[in-house]
Amino acid sequence: PYEGEIALISQSGALGVALIGRTWIDKVGLSKFISIGNMADLNFSDFVEYFKDDEETKVIALYIEGVKDGRKFLEVSSKTSKVKPVIALKAGLSKRGASAAMSHTGSLAGSAEVYKAAFKQSGVIMAEDLTDLFVKANALALCPRMVGDNWVIITNGGGVGVLSTDAGEKYGIPLPDIPEELKNEFKKCMPEFGSPKNPVDLTGMATEKEYKEALKIALKSDFVHGIIVLYCHTAHTDPMEIAKAIKEAIDETGGMKKPVIVSFIGGKEVYDAIDWLKENKIPAYDAPEMAVKALATIRHYTKWAERPLVKPKPPENIDRKRAREIIEKALSEGREWLFENEAKELLATYGVRVTKMKVAKNEEEAVQYAKEIGFPVVMKIVSPDVIHKSDVGGVKVDLNSEEEVRKAYKEIIENVKKHVPNARIEGISVQEMAPWGTEVIIGSTRDPQFGPTVMFGLGGIFVEILKDVTFRVAPIGDDQAKEMIEEIKGYPIIAGARGRRALDKDALADAIARISWLVYENPEIVELDANPVFLYERGLMVADARVRLKRQE
Ligand SMILES: Nc1ncnc2c1ncn2[C@@H]1O[C@H](COP(=O)(O)OP(=O)(O)O)[C@@H](O)[C@H]1O
Ligand SMILES: [Mg+2]
Structure with a gap:
């Protein structure tokens, strides 16, 4: 592969080999390449852990079809991503076949959502597709961290400047206004009709000289944390000369101390200049949005890396003993579903506030409990054969008197027997009516x-x-x-x-x-x-x- 500092771990052998070829075209440098196939003995976690301490590797890029040990992967990635970026392209994020889940959460939790959550939680950067994987991995490998939110755009065209401004907002790094002193400095490298505001518009008149000056100003400014350089091919400039000016500005200010990402737009010569920039370790793309997206990735990653890794601690005041009793009772009765009152009590054992409730075995008890709890009350069927209670007329809300409670009791039993003839009825839960919220x-x-x-x-x-x-x-x-x-x-x-x-x-x-x-x-x-x-x-x-x-x- 093309040489560099990205470790690429691929679960697909064929794709992996093809990507090696592509590293030459995209000038995306690899430190190591690993094809892990069906992960008979070693899996992603092992390699991520290994590359965490590999000095030749600055970025870990993964092509994932499925991780075997999700929890281990989460743990290892959380630690590794604090040290160096881990970026993953996950295949198979489209909807899993309709699940037989009976709950809302069950039907909403496709593997895609859970993968996204796991990546987010462990600081793994998500690539949208192969191109995105290469773009982001390469920018992360070539640039230092971006230690603040301020970035500037240096451009010779207003249009691409606006496109990049839009992209900044889209990718979560809105373009800031810049201080007066900095504007005054930028003014020196543009004609009267240029704009020293951010985006810094050097105008179509700009040559390599203005690019170099403006970039040096941005590189030296303490206000600026990241830089996007845009160039639209003009008749009077040579893209290669602009590319060289960019490298000189970086070299003459002591190397790339803050991210500089370039986008050139134009014909064949522009692509030669882009290649030359990449060969000289300056990330460059043909689309301005891509450059901004890469910068945003660096900024988001930096913020993640700067935050200490916190292991969540269990909350206080949990009645674990009672929780176990509730679960074990249901299991011993061969039930898959808890009754609603059990489910709510289970939540209560972990300190989550639920309505007061009591299960009545007959009408008299229901009346007594309603009085104890206080009107208005809600009544619900308790039956192992009823999961969706309202569907069978098993819920009555806003009951305000003894009479209404008696009536509701009879109606609920009747309704349930009608809808589920052989339903086993445990009783009827009488509960506090929660105020609307x-x-x-x-x-x-x-x-x-x-x-x-x-x-x-x-x-x-x-x-x-x-x-x-x-x-x-x-x-x-x-x-x-x-x-x-x-x-x-x-x-x-x-x-x-x-x-x-x-x-x-x-x-x-x-x-x-x-x-x-x-x-x-x-x-x-x-x-x-x-x-x-x-x-x-x-x-x-x-x-x-x-x-x-x-x-x-
Ligand atoms: N204790 C309560 N206080 C206030 N409103 C309630 C209470 N219990 C249920 N409800 C209302 O009645 C609706 C149906 O009751 P619920 O227990 O959710 O039955 P289901 O099994 O049909 O989902 C709830 O979505 C809620 O709006
Ligand atoms: Mg409900």
């Missing part, structure tokens, strides 16, 4: 590669239609739970948009983290849905929950 969903499924996961999203149509949800591999801490809350599209609803009051993000993050520990510490739980959870300005309350246990052989 914003509906959210917290869930979990067990992924074949990564094990227990936790999911969060807004409830109602947000989850049903928009699938606005996010995943993590469990367990997680409050900070990671907060990141989940902030990254869904509906976040402004929680943060308090358009005159709405902000909702209790801390309580929500706490509940998500606690549920992640519940599923992590109790491996029999294969699916969990707390849905709806009503979220308030203060606190939250779980109104319904489903928990499915691993079927006993």
